[in-house]
Amino acid sequence: MPWDRNQMAARAAQELEDGMYVNLGIGIPTLVANYVGDKDITLQSENGMLGMGPFPFEGEEDPDLINAGKQTITELSRTAYFDSATSFAMIRGGKIAAAVLGAMEVDEEGDLANWMIPGVLVKGMGGAMDLVAGVGRVIVVMDHTNKHGKSKLLTKCTLPLTGKKVVNRIITNLGVLDVVDGGLKIVETAEGVTEDEIRDATEATVVN
Amino acid sequence: MKKVYANAAEALDGLLHDGMFIAAGGFGLCGIPELLLEAIKETGTQDLTFASNNAGVDDFGIGILLQTKQVKKMISSYVGENAEFMRQYLSGELELEFNPQGTLAERMRAGGAGIPGFYTKTGVGTVIAEGKEHKDFNGETYIMEEGMFADLAIVKAWKADDTGNLVFRKTARNFNVPAATCGKICVAEVEEIVPRGSLDPDAIHLPGIYVNRIIQGTHEKRIEQRTTRKTEDA
Numbered sequence: 001m002p003w004d005r006n007q008m009a010a011r012a013a014q015e016l017e018d019g020m021y022v023n024l025g026i027g028i029p030t031l032v033a034n035y036v037g038d039k040d041i042t043l044q045s046e047n048g049m050l051g052m053g054p055f056p057f058e059g060e061e062d063p064d065l066i067n068a069g070k071q072t073i074t075e076l077s078r079t080a081y082f083d084s085a086t087s088f089a090m091i092r093g094g095k096i097a098a099a100v101l102g103a104m105e106v107d108e109e110g111d112l113a114n115w116m117i118p119g120v121l122v123k124g125m126g127g128a129m130d131l132v133a134g135v136g137r138v139i140v141v142m143d144h145t146n147k148h149g150k151s152k153l154l155t156k157c158t159l160p161l162t163g164k165k166v167v168n169r170i171i172t173n174l175g176v177l178d179v180v181d182g183g184l185k186i187v188e189t190a191e192g193v194t195e196d197e198i199r200d201a202t203e204a205t206v207v208n
Numbered sequence: 209m210k211k212v213y214a215n216a217a218e219a220l221d222g223l224l225h226d227g228m229f230i231a232a233g234g235f236g237l238c239g240i241p242e243l244l245l246e247a248i249k250e251t252g253t254q255d256l257t258f259a260s261n262n263a264g265v266d267d268f269g270i271g272i273l274l275q276t277k278q279v280k281k282m283i284s285s286y287v288g289e290n291a292e293f294m295r296q297y298l299s300g301e302l303e304l305e306f307n308p309q310g311t312l313a314e315r316m317r318a319g320g321a322g323i324p325g326f327y328t329k330t331g332v333g334t335v336i337a338e339g340k341e342h343k344d345f346n347g348e349t350y351i352m353e354e355g356m357f358a359d360l361a362i363v364k365a366w367k368a369d370d371t372g373n374l375v376f377r378k379t380a381r382n383f384n385v386p387a388a389t390c391g392k393i394c395v396a397e398v399e400e401i402v403p404r405g406s407l408d409p410d411a412i413h414l415p416g417i418y419v420n421r422i423i424q425g426t427h428e429k430r431i432e433q434r435t436t437r438k439t440e441d442a
Contacts, residue, residue: 047236054437058438064380066431066433069433071434072431072434075378083385083413085313089314124285126308130309133332134329160334164333164334
């Protein structure tokens with residue numbers, strides 16, 4: 001059985017280690033916060049916050065306290081606030097250990113496309129280009145194939161890039177792959193999924 | 209040194225002209241200079257270029273200046289959530305320059321710090337890098353981005369004293385600090401102007417040297433994405 005969204009998020013949470021400062025993207029990456037357990041993880045929100053807490057209880061929303069997805073959130077006892085230039089200084093400066101991001105396409109060189117589909121309304125890259133260029137480790141969480149059944153793990157990205165040679169690890173509904181010299185390497189399969197099934201669903205070169 | 213003005217219209221008096229370049233603070237609808245934007249709308253100033261992370265929504269934030277077609281160009285990192293923006297952009301009425309969010313923040317910070325250009329890894333190998341100078345440092349490739357020098361900066365803070373020292377609240381600080389620094393003139397709107405001496409000098413987020421004019425006003429502080437959890441989730 002392929003992993004569902006929550007299982008993918010739980011698997012991504014295993015990538016995070018005690019003491020890490022981490023930035024989580026929108027979508028499945030946001031769910032990763034639910035699975036960090038007892039690990040001492042500090043979440044960064046690039047609009048200017050370290051130590052992001054859960055959503056507020058109804059009636060306790062604060063318009064001055066939002067995450068990068070513009071959702072109301074809460075602070076923790078460890079929280080620190082700062083301005084946007086400082087926020088991206090810590091991102092660009094390599095202080096954030098890892099980013100977990102969604103993607104439209106990843107290729108075998110680690111190129112990532114997740115911000116623009118030509119001909120479709122373009123909303124902008126937000127902080128994604130800065131994150132992938134600056135953080136220590138980029139972990140992509142996405143479905144292995146698109147809604148038409150086509151692989152999202154390609155030999156070469158076709159969409160405009162967010163970053164070149166930036167992805168370290170890809171967690172899909174079928175398993176976990178690393179970007180290595182020569183292509184992608186399967187490091188884990190979802191329970192009941194075979195390596196051959198992953199190879200069949202992957203356009204990119206899969207190395208042994 | 210009189211910095212405190214009665215209202216947004218008076219604070220902007222003599223500062224606006226057609227075709228000017230304005231840097232605005234805020235992230236989404238959080239910490240936006242809503243009163244100053246409303247006052248700019250009332251003046252009818254045309255052909256404005258805005259550097260602002262976002263473009264507001266249709267009826268709030270910079271969106272109100274899009275409705276009145278006062279904006280010629282936006283420099284932003286993300287512009288979803290705004291139907292009128294998209295209509296004007298797709299019909300060619302509005303120019304749009306995407307900057308990666310951190311590059312936009314650093315362009316403002318650099319401009320305010322007297323730095324006309326800097327090198328960053330952000331955007332290397334993407335459309336953002338096209339036409340820009342590339343330079344290698346220690347075996348890695350960077351692109352040059354330019355500091356931003358705005359005619360006017362408009363920002364929103366929580367508290368100010370009458371010398372313009374500003375304190376922000378939570379994530380409403382965001383782009384307000386770098387935006388304020390990159391303007392030739394900066395006008396700040398705040399929720400409360402407090403007596404001199406009542407702000408902790410060790411806890412000033414933006415020193416008054418960057419702030420030329422201040423107004424106090426009542427803010428709507430609209431929430432864009434109200435998300436909550438139920439008590440039993442705790």
